[in-house]
Amino acid sequence: MRTDISKIHEKTRYQDITPGNQVYGGGTSKAFNTGEWRTATPVIDESKCVHCLLCAPVCPDSCIPVISGKRLAFDLDHCKGCGICAYQCKFGAITMKEGK
Amino acid sequence: MGIRERLSGNEAVAHAIKQINPDVMPAFPITPSTEIPQFVSTFISNGEIDTEFIPVESEHSAMSAAIGAEAAGCRTLTATSSCGMALMWEELYVAASNRLPLALALVNRALSGPININCDHSDSMGARDTGWIQIYAENNQEVYDNFVQAYRIAEHKDVRLPIMVCQDGFITSHAVENIELIETDQVKKFVGEYEPEQYLLNPKMPMAMGPYATSPFYMETKMAQNEAMKNAKKVILDVADEFARMTGRQYGFFEEYRLEDADYAIVMIGSAAGTTKDAIDELRNQGKKVGLLKLRVFRPFPGDEIAKALSHTKAVAILDRSEGFRAGGGPLSAEIKEHFYDAGLTTKAVSYIYGLGGRDYTVDEAKQVYAELEDMIENGTKLPQYRYIGLRK
Amino acid sequence: MKDTIEIRWHGRGGQGAKTAALLLADVAFKTGKYVQGFPEYGPERMGAPITAYNRISSDPIRVHSNIYTPLYVVVVDESLIESVDVTAGLKEDGAIVVNTPKSADEIRPHLNGYKGKVYTLDAREISMQTLGKNFPNSPMLAAIVAVSGIMEKDAFLADMRVSYKHKFAKKPEVIEGNMKALELAFAEVTK
Numbered sequence: 067m068r069t070d071i072s073k074i075h076e077k078t079r080y081q082d083i084t085p086g087n088q089v090y091g092g093g094t095s096k097a098f099n100t101g102e103w104r105t106a107t108p109v110i111d112e113s114k115c116v117h118c119l120l121c122a123p124v125c126p127d128s129c130i131p132v133i134s135g136k137r138l139a140f141d142l143d144h145c146k147g148c149g150i151c152a153y154q155c156k157f158g159a160i161t162m163k164e165g166k
Numbered sequence: 167m168g169i170r171e172r173l174s175g176n177e178a179v180a181h182a183i184k185q186i187n188p189d190v191m192p193a194f195p196i197t198p199s200t201e202i203p204q205f206v207s208t209f210i211s212n213g214e215i216d217t218e219f220i221p222v223e224s225e226h227s228a229m230s231a232a233i234g235a236e237a238a239g240c241r242t243l244t245a246t247s248s249c250g251m252a253l254m255w256e257e258l259y260v261a262a263s264n265r266l267p268l269a270l271a272l273v274n275r276a277l278s279g280p281i282n283i284n285c286d287h288s289d290s291m292g293a294r295d296t297g298w299i300q301i302y303a304e305n306n307q308e309v310y311d312n313f314v315q316a317y318r319i320a321e322h323k324d325v326r327l328p329i330m331v332c333q334d335g336f337i338t339s340h341a342v343e344n345i346e347l348i349e350t351d352q353v354k355k356f357v358g359e360y361e362p363e364q365y366l367l368n369p370k371m372p373m374a375m376g377p378y379a380t381s382p383f384y385m386e387t388k389m390a391q392n393e394a395m396k397n398a399k400k401v402i403l404d405v406a407d408e409f410a411r412m413t414g415r416q417y418g419f420f421e422e423y424r425l426e427d428a429d430y431a432i433v434m435i436g437s438a439a440g441t442t443k444d445a446i447d448e449l450r451n452q453g454k455k456v457g458l459l460k461l462r463v464f465r466p467f468p469g470d471e472i473a474k475a476l477s478h479t480k481a482v483a484i485l486d487r488s489e490g491f492r493a494g495g496g497p498l499s500a501e502i503k504e505h506f507y508d509a510g511l512t513t514k515a516v517s518y519i520y521g522l523g524g525r526d527y528t529v530d531e532a533k534q535v536y537a538e539l540e541d542m543i544e545n546g547t548k549l550p551q552y553r554y555i556g557l558r559k
Numbered sequence: 560m561k562d563t564i565e566i567r568w569h570g571r572g573g574q575g576a577k578t579a580a581l582l583l584a585d586v587a588f589k590t591g592k593y594v595q596g597f598p599e600y601g602p603e604r605m606g607a608p609i610t611a612y613n614r615i616s617s618d619p620i621r622v623h624s625n626i627y628t629p630l631y632v633v634v635v636d637e638s639l640i641e642s643v644d645v646t647a648g649l650k651e652d653g654a655i656v657v658n659t660p661k662s663a664d665e666i667r668p669h670l671n672g673y674k675g676k677v678y679t680l681d682a683r684e685i686s687m688q689t690l691g692k693n694f695p696n697s698p699m700l701a702a703i704v705a706v707s708g709i710m711e712k713d714a715f716l717a718d719m720r721v722s723y724k725h726k727f728a729k730k731p732e733v734i735e736g737n738m739k740a741l742e743l744a745f746a747e748v749t750k
């Protein structure tokens with residue numbers, strides 16, 4: 067069975083749609099650049115950030131990578147700019163800037 | 167060689183399930199289908215099969231769990247009736263649109279209200295547009311044979327749709343009749359193992375099932391689903407032929423009983439067809455040219471084939487065992503008349519409603535229907551196009 | 560289907576009329592016949608009048624309606640005669656079998672002028688004697704087999720012994736009592 071879904075898009079004819087729209091292959095949302103949708107962008111002030119890591123778990127799009135107890139830069143390919151990270155930051159380290 | 171037995175319809179389905187030994191059965195009891203999960207759970211506790219039985223808290227959950235199990239890659243089934251099926255409503259569509267070939271042993275019972283436990287087809291007819299394949303039976307033998315064929319049809323790669331194997335509540339489900347069973351090893355060989363190409367618990371190919379589809383995708387997806395239903399027609403006939411080679415019992419979309427040269431025909435579904443056959447034999451002995459088309463497969467609907475089989479008749483009575491509440495007849499009559507029109511037929515077709523809520527349908531009533539058709543054609547008597555059989559008025 | 564024997568059972572919920580109808584279907588099946596055994600279901604409760612049916616034929620049975628003109632009627636509970644029209648449609652060349660200590664002559668006036676054969680059987684007494692409890696359906700089953708002649712006595716008893724051995728595998732002590740009940744019923748109804 068055909069499992070390559072990379073060619074399926076909004077112009078695909080019905081014969082080429084997967085049965086029940088099944089999506090094959092894991093982690094396919096990575097390829098979807100939802101960062102395009104952003105109208106406001108989070109900006110981190112490294113001097114205020116204490117790496118309490120409260121921002122990472124509340125991000126609905128998993129755009130705050132954490133490695134070895136330190137938060138890294140925002141994944142702006144997928145951040146939709148919702149601002150939840152900035153809202154919850156107790157140290158004023160994250161602010162929302164208008165635009166991409 | 168077949169095994170001569172006597173079983174009720176529910177016992178017959180349970181026996182087929184035992185022979186197939188599916189992977190998972192979530193179920194919630196409701197009359198008159200309760201015996202099916204009851205028998206199956208007994209087989210399991212006796213160690214006769216290793217099906218995983220999931221006792222759930224409602225039919226909504228039963229169908230949800232069945233969908234989950236089937237999506238995971240398991241051969242799955244459940245059983246229900248009437249309001250139980252109504253509670254599965256939302257999930258019926260999910261099962262079909264996600265292209266999950268699970269089986270539902272449906273024991274037809276009237277929907278409330280008034281609340282009633284007896285047979286009519288309002289439950290499955292209400293679900294006729296959910297995208298499930300629907301196969302009906304006249305007797306215990308047929309519901310057993312249909313169940314043995316069910317997974318072969320549903321799981322076929324060109325189909326992959328859920329299948330409803332229907333029988334008439336109490337009339338066949340609780341009636342003990344003669345039956346010829348198939349040897350278990352033959353059933354197992356015929357049905358085979360379930361090997362889905364893609365399934366959720368496959369570590370080699372992670373996948374997502376049931377995603378949101380935006381407008382640019384939705385219609386194409388539904389059309390693809392409809393193609394699967396079209397494909398089911400060929401698969402149903404192929405599986406029936408293979409089944410006939412194994413058992414000598416030949417099935418198709420419908421059975422034609424003394425229809426070939428008939429002037430007057432009844433079209434109907436289910437157990438009452440046998441009663442009509444007895445009426446036909448009596449009338450044939452009096453020289454009346456009468457016949458029957460007993461529909462086995464309602465979804466996919468073999469409309470063109472039905473129109474062709476009836477094209478030589480002078481008049482047809484279409485008997486529905488459920489109300490359509492379009493103030494003009496039941497679903498079977500509506501669909502057949504549509505295909506008559508497409509086929510350019512001008513055959514007189516009269517819609518009848520019979521047997522609601524377990525109302526008996528007798529040989530004499532069948533004879534009366536034929537007499538009414540004949541009177542309409544021979545004497546020009548006007549016949550209302552929408553009639554009830556056995557109604558007090 | 561001219562040679563089809565149609566039988567209607569009248570009982571009360573819980574007395575085993577449905578079970579008796581299914582057992583009769585079993586018995587007839589073993590003689591090589593085509594059979595039907597089915598109950599008429601309503602919102603049943605213990606004690607409510609119920610009806611069950613049998614068809615027995617040499618040819619496959621296709622009809623799926625209830626039975627309106629039976630050849631035989633079996634009344635498992637005598638009190639039903641007052642409330643249910645047990646002889647409705649019963650053929651005059653057939654027979655009715657009633658569970659009662661009364662004689663056929665005493666019962667006949669209560670049967671709406673039925674002119675066919677009337678058999679009575681004290682199934683309660685037989686059951687109490689042989690089983691110590693009131694299970695009227697075994698004696699009534701033997702009675703209808705005897706009256707209808709669908710099976711020879713010896714073959715019937717041999718078959719029933721096999722059935723009981725299977726059914727009462729966990730309490731074999733009741734098998735002899737049940738067998739005795741069948742024999743007594745067979746003898747009493749045909750005398």
